[in-house]
Amino acid sequence: MAIVSGFNHASFTVSDMDRSLLFYRDLLGMTLEADRELQAPHISRITGFPGTRMRVANLRIAGLMLELIQYREPVGERPPLRTCNVGNAHIAFDVEDLPKLCRELSARGVQFRSEPVEIPSGPLQGGYVVYLSDPDGITLEFVQRPQAA
Structure with a gap:
């Protein structure tokens, strides 16, 4: 249970x-x-x-x-927000047309860690993923699921 x-x-x-x-x-x-x-x-x-x-x-x-x-x-401290740091977390959101969304958000000042990355294997094979930062440097993930065959 x-x-x-x-x-x-x-x-x-x-x-x-x-x-x-x-x-x-x-x-x-x-x-x-x-x-x-x-x-x-x-x-x-x-x-x-x-x-x-x-x-x-x-x-x-x-x-x-x-x-x-x-x-x-109390006013908090600003620790390093690296995804490899223990205790750091992120949230992933499903999106449509990730490359287009990244272009639009980049034009509005959003900082991405990379271009959308195609997933070569596993359950998301053929999909795309990218990390981005919110205004405080908090990591978010956008996921474009693979197209159904």
């Missing part, structure tokens, strides 16, 4: 909520469901940081929730 019963949300800590909303909502097309300031004793207990104040936004895409948190107090 599974200990967990489902997926609730993924969360990223960001440095500037307005800038992140421009990226995730306006550029990537996610739907903003909530944007609020939080400061309450239970928030401090959950995070383990006394006096926590934060701005939290919830965005939805394809039935999944992405939570963005900008801590007002």
